[in-house]
Amino acid sequence: MRDSTNFGKWALVRWSSKWWPGAIPLAALWALAAWTSTAPLETELAGRSTAGLKSVLLDKSQIAVSGRDVTLVADAFSEEGRHSAIAAIEAVPGVRLVNDETRLVPAASPFVWSAERDVVRVTLTGSSPMPATKAKLLQAAHADLGGVEVVDQTNLARGAPAGFDEAALLLLAQVPKLKDGKVTITDTKVGLSGMARELGGRETIAAALKNLPAGFSVAANDIKAPPYIFQAYKDPVALTLTLTGNVPDSNAHAAIVAAASRKFFAEKVVDNLKISLGAPYGFINAAVPALGALSRLSTGTLVFTDREVKLSGDALYDGAIGQLRANLTRELPQSFQLKADVTVKPAAAPVDATVCQQLFSELLGKGTIRFEPKRSSLDPDSADLLDHLVETALRCPTAHIDVAGRADADGDNATKQALPEKRAQAVVDYLVKAGLPASRFTAVGYGSNQPVAANDNDEGKARNRRIEFIVKEQQP
Amino acid sequence: MIFLVTFDWGWLLAALLLGFAMGWIAVVHRGHGVSKPLARWLAVLVAALLAAALARAVPGRPGYWLDLGLSMLGLYLIGCLIGSLLRNWVLPGPADAS
Numbered sequence: 001m002r003d004s005t006n007f008g009k010w011a012l013v014r015w016s017s018k019w020w021p022g023a024i025p026l027a028a029l030w031a032l033a034a035w036t037s038t039a040p041l042e043t044e045l046a047g048r049s050t051a052g053l054k055s056v057l058l059d060k061s062q063i064a065v066s067g068r069d070v071t072l073v074a075d076a077f078s079e080e081g082r083h084s085a086i087a088a089i090e091a092v093p094g095v096r097l098v099n100d101e102t103r104l105v106p107a108a109s110p111f112v113w114s115a116e117r118d119v120v121r122v123t124l125t126g127s128s129p130m131p132a133t134k135a136k137l138l139q140a141a142h143a144d145l146g147g148v149e150v151v152d153q154t155n156l157a158r159g160a161p162a163g164f165d166e167a168a169l170l171l172l173a174q175v176p177k178l179k180d181g182k183v184t185i186t187d188t189k190v191g192l193s194g195m196a197r198e199l200g201g202r203e204t205i206a207a208a209l210k211n212l213p214a215g216f217s218v219a220a221n222d223i224k225a226p227p228y229i230f231q232a233y234k235d236p237v238a239l240t241l242t243l244t245g246n247v248p249d250s251n252a253h254a255a256i257v258a259a260a261s262r263k264f265f266a267e268k269v270v271d272n273l274k275i276s277l278g279a280p281y282g283f284i285n286a287a288v289p290a291l292g293a294l295s296r297l298s299t300g301t302l303v304f305t306d307r308e309v310k311l312s313g314d315a316l317y318d319g320a321i322g323q324l325r326a327n328l329t330r331e332l333p334q335s336f337q338l339k340a341d342v343t344v345k346p347a348a349a350p351v352d353a354t355v356c357q358q359l360f361s362e363l364l365g366k367g368t369i370r371f372e373p374k375r376s377s378l379d380p381d382s383a384d385l386l387d388h389l390v391e392t393a394l395r396c397p398t399a400h401i402d403v404a405g406r407a408d409a410d411g412d413n414a415t416k417q418a419l420p421e422k423r424a425q426a427v428v429d430y431l432v433k434a435g436l437p438a439s440r441f442t443a444v445g446y447g448s449n450q451p452v453a454a455n456d457n458d459e460g461k462a463r464n465r466r467i468e469f470i471v472k473e474q475q476p
Numbered sequence: 477m478i479f480l481v482t483f484d485w486g487w488l489l490a491a492l493l494l495g496f497a498m499g500w501i502a503v504v505h506r507g508h509g510v511s512k513p514l515a516r517w518l519a520v521l522v523a524a525l526l527a528a529a530l531a532r533a534v535p536g537r538p539g540y541w542l543d544l545g546l547s548m549l550g551l552y553l554i555g556c557l558i559g560s561l562l563r564n565w566v567l568p569g570p571a572d573a574s
Binding site: 011012014015016017018019020021022023025026029030032033034037038041044066067068069093094096097 | 487490494495503507510536541548552553
């Protein structure tokens with residue numbers, strides 16, 4: 001009974017009018033499908049969207065999927081970043097609509113970043129321009145600081161100056177040199193405060209800051225350093241001069257040790273100095289005269305604390321106190337402050353002429369009174385020996401003393417006679433200036449007729465050029 | 477759309493098979509059909525829903541459910557058509573006379 005009308009339009013309309021009962025199970029199927037597939041679909045799309053955003057630089061990004069619609073909440077670092085984030089999600093297959101709830105990362109003005117070190121940790125605060133920079137700085141802080149705890153409290157913000165990364169890395173590298181303190185970048189200004197870990201830390205940091213990227217400048221460098229200490233102790237019993245503390249460099253070291261050996265005629269120099277940066281300006285010009293002042297004490301201590309010079313001890317006789325104080329005040333560079341606490345050593349018991357002669361000979365056996373070359377002026381480095389001679393002379397008040405100058409075999413007779421006498425006179429003048437009566441001394445020039453060593457070498461000649469003290473019992 | 481097919485292919489296939497079965501039965505079904513005015517209204521309703529889906533006017537989950545429902549409906553109807561035509565072609569029966 002099949003005919004052409006069966007396949008006609010009307011047959012199709014008739015059949016289709018009876019398709020409706022299937023709509024009931026279809027609706028049930030639809031409800032079931034909606035019920036079971038929605039959550040997996042959302043999970044799937046969220047995963048794909050997150051993967052799609054990987055290459056886009058965002059902060060605080062959150063993806064919420066409802067059905068096939070994706071809502072993106074994020075902070076972008078530029079308008080371009082926002083657009084590419086949205087485009088990346090739109091490109092995910094299956095996503096129907098993208099709700100753009102992105103915004104630009106807030107701009108910081110001024111752009112401030114800082115790292116603060118306290119006893120237990122280093123805290124990074126302020127703004128970082130990019131997540132990569134933030135991570136890089138945190139990593140650098142961990143690397144620079146070894147085991148110290150690092151806490152990163154920085155927020156991301158726009159508006160960092162060009163070269164921020166290098167500047168921040170450079171400042172972070174200075175943090176290990178601080179015991180405590182803070183380094184700050186405020187736009188292109190750099191500020192530092194705190195206490196350096198070691199002597200010279202301040203100088204090392206200042207030197208490092210010269211490598212700041214172009215455009216950056218140091219607004220404040222208030223790094224303090226531990227005090228620069230230099231000490232010298234004259235021990236008359238052990239016959240030592242002990243040097244401890246710091247000197248700025250090896251030249252200064254050598255200069256100080258050489259000056260000490262020259263100025264202290266009897267003491268052995270015990271050198272415990274170490275080389276450290278951070279000496280106050282003019283340190284060496286202060287240390288050498290201060291050692292000269294210490295040499296004139298019987299026992300004493302010299303302490304440099306930064307620019308404060310403390311000299312304490314016992315002078316050998318009354319007059320020496322005023323002299324050494326005045327000399328040192330004149331010789332110290334202006335920025336140094338002198339605190340002298342010098343007393344006089346109690347006078348030793350008087351001795352007779354024989355013992356007196358013995359004491360003089362002992363002293364002059366240990367050291368030689370030195371003069372400026374070819375002249376009769378006393379070398380200031382001989383003050384220690386001269387003061388000991390004064391002290392001894394004070395112990396034999398009844399003795400008359402010939403101060404004898406002697407020459408080596410060089411030169412003509414007139415010179416050999418004249419210069420030693422002038423030199424002997426200079427020594428007598430020194431003794432008189434120290435408070436001894438001039439009448440007790442006679443300066444005599446003896447030429448070269450009583451050598452104590454051979455005159456055929458420099459060492460022997462130097463020993464022959466000398467001052468001798470010859471004690472005579474005073475005529476009553 | 478391709479995503480929807482790959483993700484919900486099971487449900488869509490179920491709708492197609494349901495349609496095929498319904499189409500197969502419809503040829504010999506003796507019950508009442510949908511009246512013409514109602515069919516017209518239904519067509520308008522489906523067209524409106526289709527327009528809303530294409531315009532992506534419905535947000536969130538209801539939007540997805542609408543897409544899913546329309547897709548299933550479409551495949552159901554295709555299934556019905558195939559079922560009816562096939563039944564009519566394979567087994568021309570006395571029902572045709574009714």
